[in-house]
Amino acid sequence: MSGKVTLIGAGPGDPELITLKGLKRLRAADVIIHDLLIPISLLEEAKDGAEIIDAGKAPDAHKLKQDQINETIIDRAKRGLHVVRLKGGDPYIFGRGDEEALICHEHSIPVEVVPGISSVTSVPLYAGMPLTHRSPERTISGFMAITGQEDPTKPTTNLDYALLAKFDGTLMILMGLKQMPHIFAKLIECGRSADTPAAVVEWGATDKQRIVTGTLTTLPQLAEAANIGVPASILIGETVMLQDRLPVGVGLDDEQTT
Structure with a gap:
């Protein structure tokens, strides 16, 4: 049974700038894979037992390479889990969200994109x-x-x-x-x-x-x-x-x- 993936734009830094839909999806996630520049306090909204994976990318210091992020998304979704990919700003503005959505499409995994307020x-x-x-x-x-x-x-x-x-x-x-x-x-x-x-x-x-x-x-x-x-x-x-x-x-x- 395949799970699903939601790409969420967390906004530019102020945690109150995430959308209501984004917050709702975040609270329902089984797995949260987040970037470096998200408002870190948003992770407190995760439900009990949710797996939280730090995929932050600082200059010359990537905790996970993009290929590894893609593999993790697909792996968790194929286990039947709801995966949230939490990104700073908007997923489709210099955020590589489109690349991740295309990977999900290639693996026939349902994907939803929730826009965010861009920097x-x-x-x-x-x-x-x-x-x-x-x-x-x-x-x-x-x-x-x-x-x-x-x-x-x-x-x-x-x-x-x-x-x-x-x-x-x-x-x-x-x-x-x-x-x-x-x-x-x-x-x-x-x-x-x-x-x-x-x-x-x-x-x-x-x-x-x-x-x-x-x-x-x-x-x-x-x-x-x-x-x-x-x-x-x-x-x-x-x-x-x-x-x-x-x-x-x-x-x-x-x-x-x-």
Whole structure:
């Protein structure tokens, strides 16, 4: 008898941001396989006897490789168990949830995907930097989110820096802290103004949130001086300048450091 798999987006860090459906499925799980960046207090919602497996991936330190995660999901589901794969953010936004859902499909295992609030939208909000903005002076009508962490085995980049430099909206980079100096230099080289406002948000949407602001020229040095570490999200564009007029960290328990 085959079990089933539920991929759940746990949200960006605040445990109260998981959806009602996600919480319901989590409480019913026989097995919970969780990522590093989930709100760890959510594991207290597991039912008695549930197996909890830490599959966290830190830079250069993976507790389970992706193939091992896939094998564990399939193994437990084939035992007839309800497996919850608990992921930070949203399963389908830089989360490899689609890969895991496809593996389940290949093994004819029923799979459900419960969306989560992504850091793409929530971290800018908690940092007081909207992705879009309308005003009489200037309207920011779009945004783009990319990953700064590409496949290290590939000799070339998938990023079109000329296109990114010309993009007239807010640019958000996830998992790009290590590559920030290189990315910023390429944007400037391709025509983006060196004075473009930019910010980096460490541990966004959590009580450990820290924000450093600057420009494409100054932010890499400012972030290094502030000892900014991962996880970190980078924002580029004029809406960064709205931070001093919008709520920052609203709804978080502790005072934020900016």
